[in-house]
Amino acid sequence: MAQITIVGDGPGGLSAALFLARSDNQVTVYGTDATVMNFAFLNNYLGVDAISGTDFQIAAKNQVINAGATLLDQEVTSVKAEGNAITVETASDVHSPDFLILGEGKQMPIAQSLGIQVAAGEDDVVPVDQNGRTSIENIYVIGRSARPTRSQAIISAGDGAAAALDILSKIEGRDVQDWDSPPKD
Numbered sequence: 001m002a003q004i005t006i007v008g009d010g011p012g013g014l015s016a017a018l019f020l021a022r023s024d025n026q027v028t029v030y031g032t033d034a035t036v037m038n039f040a041f042l043n044n045y046l047g048v049d050a051i052s053g054t055d056f057q058i059a060a061k062n063q064v065i066n067a068g069a070t071l072l073d074q075e076v077t078s079v080k081a082e083g084n085a086i087t088v089e090t091a092s093d094v095h096s097p098d099f100l101i102l103g104e105g106k107q108m109p110i111a112q113s114l115g116i117q118v119a120a121g122e123d124d125v126v127p128v129d130q131n132g133r134t135s136i137e138n139i140y141v142i143g144r145s146a147r148p149t150r151s152q153a154i155i156s157a158g159d160g161a162a163a164a165l166d167i168l169s170k171i172e173g174r175d176v177q178d179w180d181s182p183p184k185d
């Protein structure tokens, strides 16, 4: 079982948490409900009727908790990456996860503190591959932090899902899909 820490409780972080928790890993999401989703009203999230961003967040958090993730109403104060060791610090805890997903939103002080290179010519864009991998092993950046000019809830959620499947594939050593079928009568 891998220990995976997610910084950020917006749609990106919560989507990653859902996929990872469904696979029986130890998943902890840090966030204080300061997401801009609380200012949004969604008419453009495929498959979901018009809903306030706050109601969306409540439903998403319940789904993630029911899948087995732990949500902590805390801020991550610092992250260090030395060799293969990742160290995450809050006001009350220090731990070393196997994987770290940063879904910090528009401001990304932790990604910047790690020295993740900012793309030339684009202020505050963290270069990642299509699964959110950064230049630091086992650290991912997703959602608005990775693509500030394409900030939509469904895009952040997709980024979180892609990073989660990449981590699961690394853990399993093979490509992993999370596919369910309807229960048979």
Ligand SMILES: Cc1cc2nc3c(=O)[nH]c(=O)nc-3n(C[C@H](O)[C@H](O)[C@H](O)COP(=O)(O)OP(=O)(O)OC[C@H]3O[C@@H](n4cnc5c(N)ncnc54)[C@H](O)[C@@H]3O)c2cc1C
Residues within 6 Å of the ligand: 007, 008, 009, 010, 011, 012, 013, 030, 031, 032, 033, 034, 035, 036, 037, 039, 040, 041, 042, 043, 044, 045, 074, 075, 076, 077, 103, 104, 105, 106, 110, 142, 143, 144, 145, 151, 152, 153, 154, 156
């Ligand atoms: C006014 C407004 C209206 C919008 N309307 C729409 C809309 O109609 N449809 C749509 O699709 N999108 C809309 N959006 C955009 C949408 O809200 C964003 O695309 C989405 O919230 C991005 O999700 P995210 O997970 O990438 O980042 P965020 O939602 O920004 O989440 C990041 C979270 O990480 C937390 N965090 C950061 N650092 C730390 C730390 N160190 N420790 C713990 N937590 C941390 C932040 O507090 C925040 O809660 C709107 C945005 C605004 C501002």
